[in-house]
Amino acid sequence: MDYDAKLTVILNNSTRWNSAFLSIQRGLRMKSSLEIYLLTHGDALQEDKLIEEDWQQLKEIAEALEPFWQVTMRLQGQGDVGTHGVIWEVLPALDYLLEYCETKMNELAAQVIEETPNTRNNRRHIPHVNPLQIAYQNAWEKLRKYNDLTDEAYEIYAAGALLNPCLRKAYFTERWTGDAAAYIVPMLVKNKNT
Numbered sequence: 001m002d003y004d005a006k007l008t009v010i011l012n013n014s015t016r017w018n019s020a021f022l023s024i025q026r027g028l029r030m031k032s033s034l035e036i037y038l039l040t041h042g043d044a045l046q047e048d049k050l051i052e053e054d055w056q057q058l059k060e061i062a063e064a065l066e067p068f069w070q071v072t073m074r075l076q077g078q079g080d081v082g083t084h085g086v087i088w089e090v091l092p093a094l095d096y097l098l099e100y101c102e103t104k105m106n107e108l109a110a111q112v113i114e115e116t117p118n119t120r121n122n123r124r125h126i127p128h129v130n131p132l133q134i135a136y137q138n139a140w141e142k143l144r145k146y147n148d149l150t151d152e153a154y155e156i157y158a159a160g161a162l163l164n165p166c167l168r169k170a171y172f173t174e175r176w177t178g179d180a181a182a183y184i185v186p187m188l189v190k191n192k193n194t
Contacts, residue, residue, distance in 0.1 A: 007033075017072055021065035024058050031055060064132055067100050068139075088160035088167065094147045095175055101140035108133035151183075158187045 010026040013019040027034065038049050050058075071093045108130045150157050161167045172184050 009034075018065070018069045021062060021069045024062045024065070028055070028058060028062060060132060064104065064135065067097065071097060086160065087157060088164045091150065091157050091161055092167070092171070092175075094143060094150070098140060098143050098147065101136045101143065105133055105136045105140065108136070155187060162188075 007026065007030055009030065010019070010023045012023040034050075038045050075089055075093055111130065158172070161171050162169065169188070172187070176184055
């Protein structure tokens with residue numbers, strides 16, 4: 001049994017970063033305790049009872065949110081020891097989350113394609129889209145917006161990455177491909193002249 005008398009439920013709070021993740025994570029950890037509580041107070045809380053499918057969805061949501069929580073925890077702070085909150089971490093963090101969202105969107109899209117019958121009789125069949133696929137798409141769009149904002153001051157973020165011995169120019173040549181590759185030479189020139 002996962003009961004721990006010191007644990008309490010964490011409420012989601014729209015003004016606190018990661019509160020949904022922390023609330024779901026705590027709920028999953030307290031699953032047995034919450035189920036016992038709901039059984040004990042079953043009549044009054046019947047509408048709040050979670051079935052196994054609900055718990056599975058909560059687990060999937062927590063897994064989806066965990067990388068965002070990890071990045072938030074990594075980026076918070078003052079950067080007084082060369083990490084945790086320093087400017088060079090911004091671009092790699094955005095790249096990581098964008099890639100994560102793209103990968104998950106593609107995985108979920110592939111699942112929908114595999115599950116959707118492809119026969120003449122089912123032409124009008126509307127494929128079921130996993131709500132997480134929509135959430136990943138929304139997150140990806142928001143991350144792209146923030147990533148695009150760094151373009152206005154990319155020299156600051158680029159200088160931070162260029163001056164980090166672990167990243168240097170290799171970070172940009174490996175990660176900035178396609179349209180983003182056009183920014184590499186102007187960025188290097190601008191940082192060389194400043």
